[in-house]
Structure formats: structure tokens, C-alpha cells
Amino acid sequence: MDARVLNEVNYPATSWGPPQTVSGGDNPVDVSVENVVRTFGVTPALHGVSLEIESGELVALLGPSGSGKTTLLRILAGLDIPTAGRVLFGGEDALKLTVQQRNVGLVFQNYALFRHLTVLDNIGFGLRVRPWSRRPSRKEIRRRALELLDLVQLSGLEKRYPSQLSGGQRQRVAFARALAIEPRVLLLDEPFGALDAKVRRDLRRWLLEIHNKTGHTTVFVTHDQEEALELADRVVVMSEGRIEQIGTPDQVYDAPNSPFVFSFIGESSVLPVRVEQGKIWLDESPLDLPVGDTPNGPAKLFLRPHDVEVVDHAPGAISGVVSVLRRHAGLRRVDLEVGAERNRIEIELPADLSLNLARTVAFRPRRFRLYPVASQPPRS
Amino acid sequence: MTDAAIAPLLVSESRGSLVTTEKLPVRVILITVAVVFLVLFLLLPLAAVFVEAFRAGIGAYVAAITELDALAAIRLTLLVAAIAVPANIVFGLAASWVIAKFEFKGKSVLNTLIDLPFSVSPVISGLIYVLLFGAQGYFGPYLQSHGIQIIFALPGIVLATIFVTFPFVARELVPLMQEQGTQEEEAALSLGASGWKTFFKVTLPNIRWALLYGVVLCNARAMGEFGAVSVVSGHIRGKTNTMPLHVEILYNEYSFAAAFAVASLLALLALITLVIKIGLEWRYADQIAASRRH
Amino acid sequence: MAVAQAAAARGLELKRPSAIPGFGLALGFTLTYLSLIVLIPLAALVLKSATLGFEGFWNIVTGARTLAALRLSFVTSLVAATINAVFGVIIAWVLVRYRFPGRRLLDAFVDLPFALPTAVAGIALTALYAPNGWIGSLLAPLGIKVAYTPLGITIALIFIGLPFVVRTVQPVLEELDRELEEASATLGANRRQTVFRVMLPSLLPAILTGFALALARAVGEYGSVIFIAGNLPFISEIAPLLIIIRLEEFSYPQAAAIGTAMLLISFGILLFVHLVQAWQRRRFGHD
Numbered sequence: 001m002d003a004r005v006l007n008e009v010n011y012p013a014t015s016w017g018p019p020q021t022v023s024g025g026d027n028p029v030d031v032s033v034e035n036v037v038r039t040f041g042v043t044p045a046l047h048g049v050s051l052e053i054e055s056g057e058l059v060a061l062l063g064p065s066g067s068g069k070t071t072l073l074r075i076l077a078g079l080d081i082p083t084a085g086r087v088l089f090g091g092e093d094a095l096k097l098t099v100q101q102r103n104v105g106l107v108f109q110n111y112a113l114f115r116h117l118t119v120l121d122n123i124g125f126g127l128r129v130r131p132w133s134r135r136p137s138r139k140e141i142r143r144r145a146l147e148l149l150d151l152v153q154l155s156g157l158e159k160r161y162p163s164q165l166s167g168g169q170r171q172r173v174a175f176a177r178a179l180a181i182e183p184r185v186l187l188l189d190e191p192f193g194a195l196d197a198k199v200r201r202d203l204r205r206w207l208l209e210i211h212n213k214t215g216h217t218t219v220f221v222t223h224d225q226e227e228a229l230e231l232a233d234r235v236v237v238m239s240e241g242r243i244e245q246i247g248t249p250d251q252v253y254d255a256p257n258s259p260f261v262f263s264f265i266g267e268s269s270v271l272p273v274r275v276e277q278g279k280i281w282l283d284e285s286p287l288d289l290p291v292g293d294t295p296n297g298p299a300k301l302f303l304r305p306h307d308v309e310v311v312d313h314a315p316g317a318i319s320g321v322v323s324v325l326r327r328h329a330g331l332r333r334v335d336l337e338v339g340a341e342r343n344r345i346e347i348e349l350p351a352d353l354s355l356n357l358a359r360t361v362a363f364r365p366r367r368f369r370l371y372p373v374a375s376q377p378p379r380s
Numbered sequence: 381m382t383d384a385a386i387a388p389l390l391v392s393e394s395r396g397s398l399v400t401t402e403k404l405p406v407r408v409i410l411i412t413v414a415v416v417f418l419v420l421f422l423l424l425p426l427a428a429v430f431v432e433a434f435r436a437g438i439g440a441y442v443a444a445i446t447e448l449d450a451l452a453a454i455r456l457t458l459l460v461a462a463i464a465v466p467a468n469i470v471f472g473l474a475a476s477w478v479i480a481k482f483e484f485k486g487k488s489v490l491n492t493l494i495d496l497p498f499s500v501s502p503v504i505s506g507l508i509y510v511l512l513f514g515a516q517g518y519f520g521p522y523l524q525s526h527g528i529q530i531i532f533a534l535p536g537i538v539l540a541t542i543f544v545t546f547p548f549v550a551r552e553l554v555p556l557m558q559e560q561g562t563q564e565e566e567a568a569l570s571l572g573a574s575g576w577k578t579f580f581k582v583t584l585p586n587i588r589w590a591l592l593y594g595v596v597l598c599n600a601r602a603m604g605e606f607g608a609v610s611v612v613s614g615h616i617r618g619k620t621n622t623m624p625l626h627v628e629i630l631y632n633e634y635s636f637a638a639a640f641a642v643a644s645l646l647a648l649l650a651l652i653t654l655v656i657k658i659g660l661e662w663r664y665a666d667q668i669a670a671s672r673r674h
Numbered sequence: 675m676a677v678a679q680a681a682a683a684r685g686l687e688l689k690r691p692s693a694i695p696g697f698g699l700a701l702g703f704t705l706t707y708l709s710l711i712v713l714i715p716l717a718a719l720v721l722k723s724a725t726l727g728f729e730g731f732w733n734i735v736t737g738a739r740t741l742a743a744l745r746l747s748f749v750t751s752l753v754a755a756t757i758n759a760v761f762g763v764i765i766a767w768v769l770v771r772y773r774f775p776g777r778r779l780l781d782a783f784v785d786l787p788f789a790l791p792t793a794v795a796g797i798a799l800t801a802l803y804a805p806n807g808w809i810g811s812l813l814a815p816l817g818i819k820v821a822y823t824p825l826g827i828t829i830a831l832i833f834i835g836l837p838f839v840v841r842t843v844q845p846v847l848e849e850l851d852r853e854l855e856e857a858s859a860t861l862g863a864n865r866r867q868t869v870f871r872v873m874l875p876s877l878l879p880a881i882l883t884g885f886a887l888a889l890a891r892a893v894g895e896y897g898s899v900i901f902i903a904g905n906l907p908f909i910s911e912i913a914p915l916l917i918i919i920r921l922e923e924f925s926y927p928q929a930a931a932i933g934t935a936m937l938l939i940s941f942g943i944l945l946f947v948h949l950v951q952a953w954q955r956r957r958f959g960h961d
Contacts, residue, residue: 079398079856099399099859112857115958116875126861129871163958181861399859400852402869407772414768415780417761421833422786425798428808432801471707474700482697484689493708496716499940501894502792503914504933507921508715511722516926518718543711565694575695597788604791607896611918624793624897631797631901640801643794650789657789658782 028217029090029184030055031076036085038071045071047241058211058218060228063238069221070189076219077187078102089184105178109190111170113162119173120145120158126181148176168199179214188220204231225265229253237261259371262302269345271301271318271338280370283339288316289368298373303365306348310363319362322355336361426647433644436637444641452618453626460622461602464541468598472549480557481565494550497543506540506611532614537622540608545601552594552668553587560586589664593657600653604646722930734931739907740916744935747913750824751892754831759885762839770847784840787833792897799830800901822904827912830898835888842884846877879954883947890943894936
């Protein structure tokens, strides 16, 4: 769907004059991050990160704490300046612009609503602080704010104060406030982190609706991989200041390109193996699994616990001794001790399979990934 | 590693300070204004005390503070504090015990009553005792006929001082003890300790720094109280003059240097109080009440 | 305790049952102490004023000299508290938000008026602002007289009240969420707009509370003012001094009346503080 058409349906043409920003209009823009580095003193938070975001895309920056995702978001917002690198909005240098000039909408995890202002005044804030030449009339601001209130489905609450709203409502007001300035890019910093699980799920759905309606280029930061996979057009998996992988949710789930991505997204079990003579070796026996183009040497076999099938001691399967059995809804979680070193892995099997402790189970992963064990020194 | 062509001059080393502070010229102006204001209104008077105290030379200074009436005033001040402060400690402990460890109706009234002296003018604090025990007070005739002197004597001074200073200890203890809750005491009791043992071995150690803090403030105010004591004391030289009153007498007699000399002792006490106060706040901030309200 | 049990049996919970001992003893001691030290003496004050009857009370309080004294105390306190509110916020701001050499020392110093005996402050200020004093001598050629005028009183009250504002505003300023400022900036507000539209409004309850506390303290202040005030009736005589004069004349009811009037003013200010805090709790929500 053409984002611009949708825009006009929901955002009636404004008559406030061109924004002060470098590129004009209320069209969403594409975002370009080129080799951005950010060090704090001697501690590097970002190691030269590059990223292309298309206009209208909903992108998730996913990673554990310390991965640099929030730092990157703040650099995009203008709340931080990179030590090196470039950031472009719609082809123009965004780093030359101050926070005020960048026209980004930022939504915080803890809402950051102005508690002394009503909901309506909060939403209209960005319009009221514009310089005279660009400031709409009071009536226009009010009309606009009410419209946005409607968009976020909170009509009727305009006179309330933030303290009188629930967490989910506050976050929606924060959204409306960010949308009011017609941002070129919408940046969300763990927007649902402070909310209950149920509210979080509802708001995820709601965010997708809003995004489809308004079509802003949106970047959101999260450590919740479920959220990222559910919402994003593309996921940027980050770890320790670097981008591990960029891809669609399917791509990062089904084809993770590193052990980190594999284990961070979805569940995983790992087995240390060797690649030799074109086969995968577990202890002294070869596995009946394709090697692909993995080089010889030690490697790690990653598999998803539920992506296995039990076989009857066929050679080439992975076999292990049951050490723990756990019931898990309609399935059974089984801890197996595999191989001479009794490596522990976890797999998921149908509950109706008869299993006892100390029994031997053989299985074959339906899908798996093989990553060579890095023999280089750790990345600096 | 750094791309020299790009590194902006504004790159900050700390996170998040980019938009949350003012431009440098504004900061400089504000700091200057604040410093000038503080120096003018706070520092200069303090300096004046010491400068004026030594204006007539060290000899005069020493003479002023060792003169008989001055010594009597010092003795009386110390005596009053020695009575008032311990009394207020006991009160503070009792009141905070009751407020913090129990739930009962009327608790907020009690809290308000404890804060009362802070809202009452020192002169009124003395006035009320004169109205009770003065010559024409409610108990005046009774006291006279029994030869008991409260006003214009030590008891009156002690009473007025207690009134003015009793909130200090309680106010430091109540919020802290409320924060600490009753769990440790309940644990001790369940282990078989008696009430007093629990109090001395469990409660007291938890509040000792806040207690010290309150005592220091209470003492400073007790020794320095002027208005309330002035009303009840009668200004009898050598007998019912505390140090602040003695300062007043000397000043009114135009013995300026002597007045400042005695005042300098009080100022020194104030500085020591400040030092202890700051020291306690730095080291034991978490064990001193959540409220910093005075 | 039997009383508590009986009360509880009737459905009245005066006190929640507790295993912790000492309630009776501690409460008894506390209430006795308070009664003896506070309640009974204050009752005496009110009673004594009551003996005048309402009309008598009113006449005394609105008598020309009394009125002048009350007005002087109140007006100078108001001016001093206002000045303290403005500069107190600046000082709190500077101490919380900036780093500069000597900041910690300055911070410690703000508490000086709390610790310094009022009489010492009184003579020191007089020494500074008297016509031959350090500052007074600088102002005299300009025709500005400070000591022995209401201006001097105001300056003494500024000294007394400053820590109230600073110490009330400081913790609130420290807790102020930086994200609010960042949000404001991303919405397009420049620094001045952020400070005046977002931060100061959030500080308003604390500023008002500090202002009111400084005001309450100043209205009743005696020791630091009595030396620098001229003590001329109708011109530079503060209300507490008038009370003392009446006492020395043995006009106890009159003294009591003025005292009660001052007490009412103080309570009015306290009530204001409570209302501000209740408003704040309602508007901003519990934190």
C-alpha cells in the first residue's frame, strides 16, 4: 500500500507551512546509517555499524542489554553524537541537525509524559513550541490533537492528566504526541517494556495497525525477540556493539548466520562436534547429516529442541541418556546426556512417547546449523 | 579509529548530557549568580562574626570569653543542653517507636503535633510558658506561694528549649523507622528476646546514625536558641543568661568585640555541627531518613 | 491490652493488634510529654486570648500599633520568601545540575542558617549593614540605608529562609527525569522552552512548599531580626518584639492575643502547604 496515500487519508493536508527540517513534507524517509562508531571514553558502545532502512519500513533493533541498540537509537534521535560515521535521513546529513531540527518522534519506555499537562496539551506540545512562523493556531492545534487522540483510540480522555491513565493509555498518548509533529522517522525505545504482559500483547497488535495506517519509517528497540519477530518487517540483531544479522523475521529465525543469533532468537540446544572428511563427527561416530560448506575442524551444532524426530537407533543419529523429564503443556521436555563428555542438551518430544530416566533415546534434528568454532582471537 | 573529518567538537564523554543542559554562557551566569548570592548572604555574615571578634585583638578576645558572666553563660548553656537533649532523645525514641511500629487511629495527628514547634515563632514558644508559670500566669500564684521559680530561672529556660528542639530527634527517626518496618523486631521477638532487649539490640543499632544526626541538630538548636529563652529568662546576668542572651547583652551595651567574641564560640559550634552533619550525610545517607526536610 | 481487645470486640479498631510490645508505655510517655510541653501551654495561650472575648481580641489585633507590627512582619517575610524562591531555585539548579569546583562546599554551606544561632546571625548582619559596616558603608553614599529599616529586616529574613527553598527544591530537581527533557527536545522545544514549559512546572509544588516554609519561618523570626530592625513602633517594630514588650508591661492578655494572631497566620501558611501537597498528589499522582 502506498504509504503516502494512506497518509493523506488520515492526515488531512496541513496548512502550516514547510517544516524547518532539511527535507520537507510529511513523507516518511529512508534512513542510512554508515559505519557509526560510538565510544564512551575507552569503552566502545558501537563498533562501526551500518544499516539501510527503507522509507515506511518497521525495523526492530533486537539484542540483549549492552548490545548498543539503545545507543544507536539515541544517535538516530539526535540525543547522542557518534564518534565517527554518518547518518542520513532521506539522503541528507542528519548529524548536522540538532535534536529539535531532526523532526523525529521518540517514544520512551517510561512514556515521559508531562505530568503537569493534560492529555490534549501533551499531544499538542510539539506544535505549541514551534516558532511563530510555523506555529498553527490554537484551534488548529486542538483539532489536530483530538484527531490524533482518536487515531490512538483514546477519544474522550483529552482533559485527563497522565496520572489518571493506565500504563497502556499513557503509552498511546506518548505515541500520539510523537505523531503530532509529523515526524520523518518514528523511534521507539522499548515502548512496551514497562507494561503488563497482556497490555503488551494488545499494544503490539495496535502498533502494527497504526503503522499500517500511517506508514512512518519506524525503528524500535527491544530485547524481546517475540516482539521483534511479530512486528518487524526486518530485524537487526545486535550484540556487543555490532550487528550480527539483518533479515526478515523468517530469515533470522530459520537461517541465523551465527551462534549468537541462533541462540538469541528462539530456543536452541548446542552440541560440540567435529567436521572431518566431509562428515560431522560426534565423539567417534559420524552423524548422518549434511555438512554443507563448513570447513574442517571443531564446530558447534545448533538445533531447535522441538525440531527433532526420534529414530530407532539408526546409525548416524544423535543418541543420549535421559537425565531429566519435564512435562510442558502438551509436550515433554527431555534433557539428554550425549556422548562421552555427557553434554547436556534439551529436546522436545510428544508427551505420549514412553520414556524413562536412564533410557537411551536417539534422534535426528530436522533442521540444524553448523558453526565452526572460531580459532581466531576474540574480536576487539 | 576516529574519523577526524567527522568528529564534532561537541562529542560528550558521558551519556545523555547533550540536550539536558544549558549553553555554557548561561551556565556561567547562573553559577556566578548563585555563588555571589550565597557569599553575600551567607558567607559574609559568618566571616563578619570572626573578624569582628578579633577586632580588639586576641587579648581582648580571650578576656571576653573568660570573663565571669561569660563563663556563667557558657555553663548555663551547656547545662540546659545537657538536660534538654537527653529528654528529647527519650521522647524521640518513644514517639518514633509508637509511630513506626504500630498502626493506630490518630497517628497523623500525632505526627502533626510533633512538627508543631517548627511552625511556631520562638517568641511564642516562650510566651506560652510565661502565660502558664509567669507572675500573672495560670499557675503563677500557686508557684509563688510555694516558692518555686520557673520563669526567670533554669526550669523555664529548660522548658522553652525543650519545646523548640524536641522535633529534631523525632523527625529524623520516624521516617527511617517507618522505612525499616517491623520485620526485624518481630524476628527478634519470635526468637525469644524481650521487648527491651529487642529495642536495644535490634532497633537501636539500626537507627544509630539517624539518632546521632538528630542529636547533633537538636543540640545545635538547644545551645543557640534565642527568642524563646529570651522571653522566659529574665536576662539576669550571671544567672539566667545563656550564651545567646549574653551576646545580646554585650551588644546592647556596645561591647561589640566582646559580643562577637562570645558569638564566635557559637559560630564555631555551628560550623562543627555542619561538618558532622555533612559527614553523616555523606557516609550514611541511606541510614538517615528519607526526608531531608528541616 | 484489655482496652484494645474490648474495642476490637465491638468492631472498633483503635489499634491493629501487634506482637511488638511497648505500645502503651511509649504512647503514654509520648502523649504526656506532648501534653506537658505543647498542648497545655498552647491551650493557655488560646485561653488567655479568649478571656478578652472576640471583640476584645479583635480590637487588640487591629489596634494601630499591633496592625503595623503584624503588617511589617508579614510584608517583609513575603518579600524575603519571594526573593528566596527565585534565588533558591537558581541555587538548587546550579548545585544539582552543574559541576564546578567548590560545589560540594557550597552545598554544605546552604545549611548555615539552620545551624547558626539566630542571635549570632543578627549581630553579624547588623555589623555588615550598619552605616559603618562592611556593606553599609558602601551603600551609605548612595543614600541607601539598610540597618534599622525594613530593608534590613528583609535581608535578615532572606538569610533565615534560604535553606528552606533550596533543600525543598533540590531533591525534586534531582529526581526530575532526564527523559522529560529529551522528549521535549525531540518534540522541537529549545532549551528555554524545555526549562520553562516542562521543568519548572514540575518543580512548582516544591517551590511553593519551600516558599511557604520560608514564609512561615520568617513571620515568627526574632533573633536575627531584632538587632537589625530599628524597633521603632509603627515603623520598624516586628510583631514578636511587640509581644515581648506587652509581656514586660504585664499585659498578658494583649501579648496572648498577638501571639494567637501570629499562630493563626502560621497555621494558615501551613494549611496552604498541605493544600499544595494535596493538589500535587492529585495532579501528578503518587510517586
